[in-house]
Amino acid sequence: xxxxxxxxxxxxxxxxxxxxxxxxxxxxxxxxxxxxxxxxxxxxxxxxxxxxxxxxxxxxxxxxxxxxxxxxxxxxxxxxxxxxxxxxxxxxxxxxxxxxxxxxxxxxxxxxxxxxxxxxxxxxxxxxxxxxxxxxxxxxxxxxxxxxxxxxxxxxxxxxxxxxxxxxxxxxxxxxxxxxxxxxxxxxxxxxxxxxxxxxxxxxxxxxxxxxxxxxxxxxxxxxxxxxxxxxxxxxxxxxxxxxxxxxxxxxxxxxxxxxx
Numbered sequence: 001x002x003x004x005x006x007x008x009x010x011x012x013x014x015x016x017x018x019x020x021x022x023x024x025x026x027x028x029x030x031x032x033x034x035x036x037x038x039x040x041x042x043x044x045x046x047x048x049x050x051x052x053x054x055x056x057x058x059x060x061x062x063x064x065x066x067x068x069x070x071x072x073x074x075x076x077x078x079x080x081x082x083x084x085x086x087x088x089x090x091x092x093x094x095x096x097x098x099x100x101x102x103x104x105x106x107x108x109x110x111x112x113x114x115x116x117x118x119x120x121x122x123x124x125x126x127x128x129x130x131x132x133x134x135x136x137x138x139x140x141x142x143x144x145x146x147x148x149x150x151x152x153x154x155x156x157x158x159x160x161x162x163x164x165x166x167x168x169x170x171x172x173x174x175x176x177x178x179x180x181x182x183x184x185x186x187x188x189x190x191x192x193x194x195x196x197x198x199x200x201x202x203x204x205x206x207x208x209x210x211x212x213x214x215x216x217x218x219x220x221x222x223x224x225x226x227x228x229x230x231x232x233x234x235x236x237x238x239x240x241x242x243x244x245x246x247x248x249x250x251x252x253x254x255x256x257x258x259x260x261x
Contacts, residue, residue: 005088006135014087014141021049021083022046023046023047023049023083023174023175023205023206024044024046024069024081024082024175024208025044025045025046025081025082026043026044026065026069027081028041028043028077028078028079028081029041029042029075029079029080030076031061031073031075032076035227037230038061038230039065039185040065040230042061042227042231042232043229043232044055044210044235046175046206046223047107047206048201048204048205048206049176049201049205050201050206050222051201051221052069052206052209052222052225053209053210053212053217053218053220053221053223053238055214055217055224055225055227055251056226057228057255059230060180060229060230061112061184061227061229061230062227064211065099066071066208068080068087068209069070069087069177069208070095071091071095071098072100076085077199078106081216082097082174082175083091083175086087087177091128093134096124097174098173098174098175099167099171099173099176099177100168100174100175100177100179101164101181102181103160103162103179103180103210104241105163107152107163107164108153109152109153110151110153111150111151112148112150113139113148113150113152113155114135114148116163116167117131117135117139117148117170117171119134120167120171121170122170125135126170126171127148127170129243134170134172135148135170138165138170138196139162140164142162142165142189143162143188143192144162145188145202147159148166148177157183157209158185159187161181162185163184163213165193168215169200174205174206175205175206175208176206176207176208177207177208178198178208178209178211178213180210180211180212181209181211182211182213194220197220201233208248209221215242218248221238222237223235223236223238223241224241224247226241226254228254233254244250
């Protein structure tokens, strides 16, 4: 699983796996809370140039796995590798090539939008000229370029979402981890984000997308995994997973099978 293709020359960083190596590999991942398995034996991979959809009901284990992928949550068993490196043994190096957009854009309210983006750029070592160009580019596309001088505390939820998205693209990561990225976006910004995602994977990046909007997942994702009660119940190319039905119909049928079983 995990469609792969060669990335462009910007990703030929010394010491990082390239070529056909998947950008993200989750290998028999398990996480327990108080003796209860929240996620059990999950394996999947995401190749360069692909968007991977990860869907499931609330409490199925999506956020648990996502937080472990981005290095925010330790886990009990298995491994997670990004560009061939383990998040266990090389957590800092892995974080350098990952960008994470959580489902709740909780940004420092005492900063202006510009200060927040410069803070992100400093964390990832983005040069002054590069950050200026990228901030202007992405903030302009998402329609917040004229609001960056304002305090984040004055932003609406949608504006905070746009700000966090600009920050995610700012350091040109290899892997984008997006948890409900379209929530709060107006139609124009949602369209721009879809276009930005398509451009990102065309450059050789990979996207791990979690969303309850199954129609969006079906249209954007090359592959998809459905998780129920901490286990993967269906995974593969999107067309194969949904068959002759919509992804929403498949998801609902699986939910009924679990309830009736």
